[in-house]
Amino acid sequence: KNEVEQSPQNLTAQEGEFITINCSYSVGISALHWLQQHPGGGIVSLFMLSSGKKKHGRLIATINIQEKHSSLHITASHPRDSAVYICAANSGGSNYKLTFGKGTLLTVNP
Amino acid sequence: GAGVSQSPRYKVAKRGQDVALRCDPISGHVSLFWYQQALGQGPEFLTYFQNEAQLDKSGLPSDRFFAERPEGSVSTLKIQRTQQEDSAVYLCASSHRRDRLAKNIQYFGAGTRLSVL
Numbered sequence: 001k002n003e004v005e006q007s008p009q010n011l012t013a014q015e016g017e018f019i020t021i022n023c024s025y026s027v028g029i030s031a032l033h034w035l036q037q038h039p040g041g042g043i044v045s046l047f048m049l050s051s052g053k054k055k056h057g058r059l060i061a062t063i064n065i066q067e068k069h070s071s072l073h074i075t076a077s078h079p080r081d082s083a084v085y086i087c088a089a090n091s092g093g094s095n096y097k098l099t100f101g102k103g104t105l106l107t108v109n110p
Numbered sequence: 111g112a113g114v115s116q117s118p119r120y121k122v123a124k125r126g127q128d129v130a131l132r133c134d135p136i137s138g139h140v141s142l143f144w145y146q147q148a149l150g151q152g153p154e155f156l157t158y159f160q161n162e163a164q165l166d167k168s169g170l171p172s173d174r175f176f177a178e179r180p181e182g183s184v185s186t187l188k189i190q191r192t193q194q195e196d197s198a199v200y201l202c203a204s205s206h207r208r209d210r211l212a213k214n215i216q217y218f219g220a221g222t223r224l225s226v227l
Contacts (some may be wrong), residue, residue: 033216042218096214098155099155100145100153101152102151
């Protein structure tokens with residue numbers, strides 16, 4: 001079992017819909033990262049969080065340490081949000097090494 | 111440039127050939143990471159440098175993989191006697207905090223896509 005699991009693996013939405021991507025992890029962590037990867041492009045860091053909730057524009061990330069679960073929400077989704085969203089964790093024993101989920105491929109149709 | 115730069119963007123190698131992949135981190139960043147991303151998978155950690163010191167190479171899959179950062183800036187990932195299973199995207203990332211124990215946002219390059227035929 002991977003230390004970091006994401007769901008769903010693929011997600012298709014219509015423009016304007018509210019999107020939720022989930023991430024569960026099985027080890028103690030010091031930080032949880034959400035990243036975005038466009039086809040053929042590099043990875044962009046969206047959020048790094050250790051507790052609670054962070055918001056940036058239409059993106060919201062939450063984490064529940066007790067339940068070892070994090071969610072990434074996108075409000076009023078747009079076709080330009082189409083990308084792979086990756087959850088990654090700094091495991092408690094190594095604050096620099098990231099363990100990644102397999103990613104969620106999001107497609108937002110106009 | 112302002113971001114992490116990797117070259118080449120694409121590399122096709124014949125099985126058995128040696129390859130060298132280059133990473134130019136963001137100027138001043140002390141930490142540098144290499145990751146391997148297979149098709150349809152998330153990236154996997156290969157190795158970590160703090161300045162010129164390679165502090166963790168636990169993710170390197172075999173002794174055919176070698177990384178260096180001799181002057182604490184540019185890094186090279188070398189793969190000797192490439193095999194088909196080495197085909198992947200190789201990502202480089204850098205971050206700036208000196209404290210190894212501190213959590214840091216990592217800034218990623220666009221990656222080098224290696225195809226071994």
